[in-house]
Amino acid sequence: MPITIEMPRLSDTMEEGTLLKWNVGVGDKVSAGDHLADVETDKATMELQAFEDGTVARIQINEGDTVPIGEVIMVLAGDGESVEDAAAAEAPSSGDAEGPQADADDTSSDDAAADEPAKSAESASAPKPSGGKIKVSPLARKLAEEKGVDLASIQGTGPDGRIIKRDILKAAEGGSQQSGSAPASEGVISTEPIGAGTAAPATAATSLEAKTIKLSGMRKTIARRLVESKTTVPHFSVSAAVSMDALLELRSTLNQQLDAQNVKLSVNDFILRAVALAAVQHPVVNSSWGGDSIQQHGTVNIGIAVALPEERGGGLVVPVINDVQNKGLRQISAETKALAKKARETGLSPEEMSGSTIAVSNIGMYGSEMVVPIINPPNAVIMGIGAALQQAVVKDGQIVPGYVMRVTLSGDHRVVDGATAAEYLQTLTSMLEQPAGLLV
Amino acid sequence: MVASDRKLQYREALREAMQEEMRRDERVFLMGEEVAEYHGAYKVSQGMVEEFGPRRIVDSPISETGFAGLGVGAAMYGLRPIIEFMSWSFCLVAADQIINNAPKMLYMSGGQFGCPAVFRGNNGAGGQLGSTHSWSVESLFSHVPGLKLAVPSTPRDAKGLLKAGIRDEDPFFNLESERMLGMGARGDKDFSRYLKGGKWAPPEDDDDFVIELGVADVKKSGSDCTVVSAGRPVHFALEAAEALEKEGIDVEVVDVRTYRPLDIETIASSVRKTNYAVVVDQSWPFASVGAEVAAQIYERCFDDLDNQVIRVHNDDVPAPYNREMEQACLPNTKKIIEAVKAVTYNA
Numbered sequence: 001m002p003i004t005i006e007m008p009r010l011s012d013t014m015e016e017g018t019l020l021k022w023n024v025g026v027g028d029k030v031s032a033g034d035h036l037a038d039v040e041t042d043k044a045t046m047e048l049q050a051f052e053d054g055t056v057a058r059i060q061i062n063e064g065d066t067v068p069i070g071e072v073i074m075v076l077a078g079d080g081e082s083v084e085d086a087a088a089a090e091a092p093s094s095g096d097a098e099g100p101q102a103d104a105d106d107t108s109s110d111d112a113a114a115d116e117p118a119k120s121a122e123s124a125s126a127p128k129p130s131g132g133k134i135k136v137s138p139l140a141r142k143l144a145e146e147k148g149v150d151l152a153s154i155q156g157t158g159p160d161g162r163i164i165k166r167d168i169l170k171a172a173e174g175g176s177q178q179s180g181s182a183p184a185s186e187g188v189i190s191t192e193p194i195g196a197g198t199a200a201p202a203t204a205a206t207s208l209e210a211k212t213i214k215l216s217g218m219r220k221t222i223a224r225r226l227v228e229s230k231t232t233v234p235h236f237s238v239s240a241a242v243s244m245d246a247l248l249e250l251r252s253t254l255n256q257q258l259d260a261q262n263v264k265l266s267v268n269d270f271i272l273r274a275v276a277l278a279a280v281q282h283p284v285v286n287s288s289w290g291g292d293s294i295q296q297h298g299t300v301n302i303g304i305a306v307a308l309p310e311e312r313g314g315g316l317v318v319p320v321i322n323d324v325q326n327k328g329l330r331q332i333s334a335e336t337k338a339l340a341k342k343a344r345e346t347g348l349s350p351e352e353m354s355g356s357t358i359a360v361s362n363i364g365m366y367g368s369e370m371v372v373p374i375i376n377p378p379n380a381v382i383m384g385i386g387a388a389l390q391q392a393v394v395k396d397g398q399i400v401p402g403y404v405m406r407v408t409l410s411g412d413h414r415v416v417d418g419a420t421a422a423e424y425l426q427t428l429t430s431m432l433e434q435p436a437g438l439l440v
Numbered sequence: 441m442v443a444s445d446r447k448l449q450y451r452e453a454l455r456e457a458m459q460e461e462m463r464r465d466e467r468v469f470l471m472g473e474e475v476a477e478y479h480g481a482y483k484v485s486q487g488m489v490e491e492f493g494p495r496r497i498v499d500s501p502i503s504e505t506g507f508a509g510l511g512v513g514a515a516m517y518g519l520r521p522i523i524e525f526m527s528w529s530f531c532l533v534a535a536d537q538i539i540n541n542a543p544k545m546l547y548m549s550g551g552q553f554g555c556p557a558v559f560r561g562n563n564g565a566g567g568q569l570g571s572t573h574s575w576s577v578e579s580l581f582s583h584v585p586g587l588k589l590a591v592p593s594t595p596r597d598a599k600g601l602l603k604a605g606i607r608d609e610d611p612f613f614n615l616e617s618e619r620m621l622g623m624g625a626r627g628d629k630d631f632s633r634y635l636k637g638g639k640w641a642p643p644e645d646d647d648d649f650v651i652e653l654g655v656a657d658v659k660k661s662g663s664d665c666t667v668v669s670a671g672r673p674v675h676f677a678l679e680a681a682e683a684l685e686k687e688g689i690d691v692e693v694v695d696v697r698t699y700r701p702l703d704i705e706t707i708a709s710s711v712r713k714t715n716y717a718v719v720v721d722q723s724w725p726f727a728s729v730g731a732e733v734a735a736q737i738y739e740r741c742f743d744d745l746d747n748q749v750i751r752v753h754n755d756d757v758p759a760p761y762n763r764e765m766e767q768a769c770l771p772n773t774k775k776i777i778e779a780v781k782a783v784t785y786n787a
Contacts, residue, residue: 139715139746158747158785165715165746166785 002086003054003076005036009069011350013152014041018066018217019073027083028056030076037073042221044317044347054078057086066217136163147172147291148232172291218315229375233289234413237372240425244388244403247435258330267388267405268304268362269333273438274431275360275383276300276324282424286357287415288378294415300325303356303376304336306343317343318376320356329438364388370406380415381424384408405432451484451621453595454560454614457602458485458522460647462492465520468606471498471507472524472561481526482562482621508534508559512542515557520606525561528615529575542611543586558605560614563591564672564722565759566770567618574759574766576723578670581613582699582732588653589613589700591671595624597697600651608653617672654701658710662692665780666710668733669720670696673752673771677720680776691780699729707733708740715746718779720771725753750783752776 007017018040024030030050037048054076061073077086134151136144140163144151149171156163215223247270255264279286279300288295303318319339324332342348361373362385371384386406393402407428411421431437448456462468469492474481476489476499489497500507508531511523525531531538538559546554565574582589588610592598598616605612659674660681667677674695681691692710696702711717717737721730734749755769781787 137746138743142743164785 001078002057002081003052003078004072005048005050005074005076007039007067007069007071007073008048010039010041010046011043012354013043013221014069015152016066016068016217017041019061019063020045021063022059024056026056026059026087030054030056040217042217043350043353044218046347050076052076052078055083055086057083134163135160137165140164140168143168143172149291173293216315218317222315225377226374229377233375233377235375235410236413236418236421237408237410238418238421238425239370239372239406239408240429242405242407242429242432243393244405244432247432248388248403250435254329263330263333265329265333266336267364268360268385269329269336270432270435270438271362271383271385272302272304272321272324272332272336272360273327273329274428274435275302275358276327277438278424278428278431279358280325281427282420284416284420285381285409285411285424287380288357289380289412289415290378294380297357299323299357301355301357303353303359303379304339305359305361305373306340309344317348317353318356318359319343319348319352320354322355359383360385364405370408372408373410375410375412377412380412381421382410384410407432447624448595448599449622449624450592450595450598450616451482453599453624454484454602454616455486455488457599457606459488459491461520461603461606462488462496464647465606467518468520468522469496469498469514470522470524471500471511473500473502473526475499475524480524482618484524484621504530504534505537509537511557511559512537512545512555515542515555515611516545516553518553520556520558522558522560522606525559527569527573527575527618528561528563528577529573531559531561531577532575538611538613539581539584539587543584545586546610547586554609555611556609558602558612558614560602560616562618562621563615564617564619565754565766566672568761568763568766569618569759570761571758576615576754578615578699579721579723579728579730582729583727587611587613587700588698589615590653590698591615592697593620593659593669593671593674593695597651597657597695600649601653601697604650604653607650612653615671620672651697653698654703655697656703656706657695657697658692658706659695660691660693662690662714664690664692664714665716665718665784666692666694666707666714667718667720667776667780668694668696668707668710668737670699670729671722673720673722673776676771676773677776679773680780683773683777684780687786689780689784689786696733702733702736704733704736704740707737711737711741712744715744716780716783717741717745717749718752718776718783719749720752720776720779722754722771724756725751726756728753747783747785750779752779 010017020038020040022037023035024037030036031053032050034050035047036050039046039048056074057077058075060075061067067073075086077083135156135158136151137158141151143149143165147168149168151163154163154167154171155161156167158164247267251265251267251270258264283296286297286300288297299322301320301322302324303320305316305318307316308314321327321332321335321339339348339352342352356376356379359373359376359379359382361371361382363371364385364387367387369389370386373382373384375382384407386408388403388405390401391404392399393404395402407425409421409425458470470485470488475485476494476497479486479489485497504525508523511521514521542555542557563578564576578589578591581587588605588608590601590605590613592601592614602614605614660678662681667681669677674693677693681693684691692714694707694710696707717734719730719733721728723729725731730751730753734751737749738745752771752775754771757769760766760769778787
């Protein structure tokens, strides 16, 4: 039997995928584990691997095509089977049997398909895989709107995965029972990019080129989620200036001592630890809006906005570091580096991008003074970090030079009030200004 | 006024309704096969010829076309006939009079006169009478504008609805059930539970006790699923509700009592509360009253439904004579339990 390979579901929210690049061609032998193609999902570009051995008999979709989950994208000839036979059989996709591709195959392979009409009729009327259109009862649809539950994030328990009343009620009350204890953030989000490292300064262009750029899946998701956040979450921002002299000095000292161990702490590592420790004292900021309740989380999982390089299609992703309140600077540093590297080079898995309880968006490396970030729902708070810039500081009535860093909290006002946010910022400021506390 | 120790069979309730109305209004008379000397084939009119005499309790030959037509003419003339069909299955030969003429008379006379005739008799299968005797005609007749149609499920409803129908200016069809005529007899186990509470009490011993046509009755309130029915299957629905209560499913049983007029608002408000609906109908499924009720539920409650409306019907075949097969075709308690579980995603 020919082996059909369908567009796989590579993330919880994926509904369709774009085939960026085929790594194999017709006639190639493949074995399980081989990297067949690159597929772009709504979040990231992932490798499509072979699960079985075979020979490529037919490539069903072209590079650049976007197809729904479940649609056949290629056919392999199995053991002892000729490529020609495999290519001729099973012409249409198992998904929607429409579209020019299926039609063309139908007419060109009349003979081969003639003995299979019953089968294709059957598969056409069979329940569709749970990709594509979401099945939902009228009542559940109404309840989801009332309670602000995203239907795409729910697995229905009715017939054929139909989402029904109890699924909505469960999702609304549990917030995130589907994916573990922490709320599943969609990973791709919020504010300006961060930490891309070597953003090359633009070379002096002599002319600009006008062009229209097709949206990538990730760009669509970023757009959708940010519009959703900015239009449905009542944002407010509170800002504080933090004197960074002590922290920069401490960092420099530590890095000299740790140099031999090949450890280099970044300012961001200190900030992450301070954000987590301060959140332990003000748990309200480490919360999620749940429609008719607020979930305060028992751990601080920080989502870090990471800008992706242009070669990987640009955009930004939000890897998550879990349990930051229990981790030391060295571990935070190592995990951040590893995740950022993975994000830029090979792409993150959906698990590595979900479960954040608070977010940090750091634009310090670009020299910008301040950023007012957009919240990454369901997080209630995101911290925007500016660059530590040398400024004229008034100290004991004297103007002296000093490093000042602008920290801006954007909060969901349904969850966090201004005073609470300001108290949190006060704690955070004090921790950053007296950084020895971050070492213990 | 509720006489709490009074026990009345369904057939006695029908008789009492006719007696009271005949005493109240001398235009009322009863006609049908064996209703006088033999006291009714099912003893519904027992003793009536003694009280009212053979001019008002009239024995007719086996001639449905003739005596149904006579009833329609008498009503047009100003009398208040009650025409008894021994079985509603036999009325079909008189279809021209009872459904082509009677319901349209008020319209066709430009409002000058109508046809306040009452037609009543046994309806539905369940007594091994073969397929020509086992019609459930509610779907067939509910189709026609201009008539009122009741399917009473208890002695109290039988009395109150029949009295209202006799007083009504429109043609009124009362669909009774041979299987229910003895219900409510003294010591009847099934009847005992109806004695609790006002709604379940026997009919008031009151000349002016009537039940308004077009008002459904919530026979049992519940929060998890609405079961809509009428007539005999209401009892299956109540039995199903009792069984399901043990499994934690709280069923609401709505007895429509009259299919025409249909009290869709009571049904809809129940469905809006429970979000699930099962419609139980003793007639055939195609183009049936159950289909009509389901469609109206969709029209009014679409956004409150968490599943499709499930219908429980008589099987779409002529009634078999064989007892086991006949029972298997009818709506029953087990089918209703299964439907409620399926519709509430508890199957």
